[in-house]
Amino acid sequence: NAGVTQTPKFQVLKTGQSMTLQCAQDMNHNSMYWYRQDPGMGLRLIYYSASEGTTDKGEVPNGYNVSRLNKREFSLRLESAAPSQTSVYFCASSPGPFISYNEQFFGPGTRLTVL
Amino acid sequence: AQTVTQSQPEMSVQEAETVTLSCTYDTSESDYYLFWYKQPPSRQMILVIRQEAYKQQNATENRFSVNFQKAAKSFSLKISDSQLGDAAMYFCAYRSARRDDKIIFGKGTRLHILP
Numbered sequence: 001n002a003g004v005t006q007t008p009k010f011q012v013l014k015t016g017q018s019m020t021l022q023c024a025q026d027m028n029h030n031s032m033y034w035y036r037q038d039p040g041m042g043l044r045l046i047y048y049s050a051s052e053g054t055t056d057k058g059e060v061p062n063g064y065n066v067s068r069l070n071k072r073e074f075s076l077r078l079e080s081a082a083p084s085q086t087s088v089y090f091c092a093s094s095p096g097p098f099i100s101y102n103e104q105f106f107g108p109g110t111r112l113t114v115l
Numbered sequence: 116a117q118t119v120t121q122s123q124p125e126m127s128v129q130e131a132e133t134v135t136l137s138c139t140y141d142t143s144e145s146d147y148y149l150f151w152y153k154q155p156p157s158r159q160m161i162l163v164i165r166q167e168a169y170k171q172q173n174a175t176e177n178r179f180s181v182n183f184q185k186a187a188k189s190f191s192l193k194i195s196d197s198q199l200g201d202a203a204m205y206f207c208a209y210r211s212a213r214r215d216d217k218i219i220f221g222k223g224t225r226l227h228i229l230p
Contacts (some may be wrong), residue, residue, distance in 0.1 A: 042222040072198035
């Protein structure tokens with residue numbers, strides 16, 4: 001099992017460009033998440049999907065859109081990138097909901113720089 | 116709203132010694148889960164240990180153990196016999212046992228291991 005995979009691992013964008021971060025999991029998990037990690041801020045939830053066909057905003061959704069393409073895949077789109085979106089982005093998945101612990105499994109992260 | 120606080124941004128410990136990382140949380144709920152995640156320089160988020168709030172017994176995983184004080188809303192991580200590979204950022208995290216399975220992360224503690 002590959003677990004949670006993310007592409008790309010690194011990306012540099014210019015202000016105003018768009019891009020999509022891809023995430024896939026092969027653990028048959030129901031829930032998937034997108035986080036951003038900034039120095040001194042921990043991980044902040046951007047969007048999550050509790051099950052296929054549903055998505056909900058997290059703590060910092062502005063400037064992002066998501067698509068739960070199927071049970072395996074959950075993509076994050078930046079329509080018009082801004083320097084404030086320079087960050088490391090993590091995708092995660094969990095068995096949930098209604099599953100004990102429902103711990104999250106993380107992908108390796110994408111380092112995004114917006115110039 | 117629930118919050119997770121890690122009051123020690125950085126800590127250092129001598130190799131083979133014991134170190135304790137602090138975490139406090141704020142919640143009005145009685146049923147929840149707590150986690151410690153490790154993030155080494157590779158950026159990969161790794162689950163270290165987890166605890167269910169209704170369990171009075173503290174969780175242990177090899178050299179890692181927790182001191183869970185429910186009344187004080189405290190969840191500290193003890194690392195015994197510290198090894199160089201323990202050097203990482205450590206995140207404390209909280210998840211409600213309700214249907215909403217979002218995880219709330221603290222801002223992290225960077226642990227340095229001194230040879």
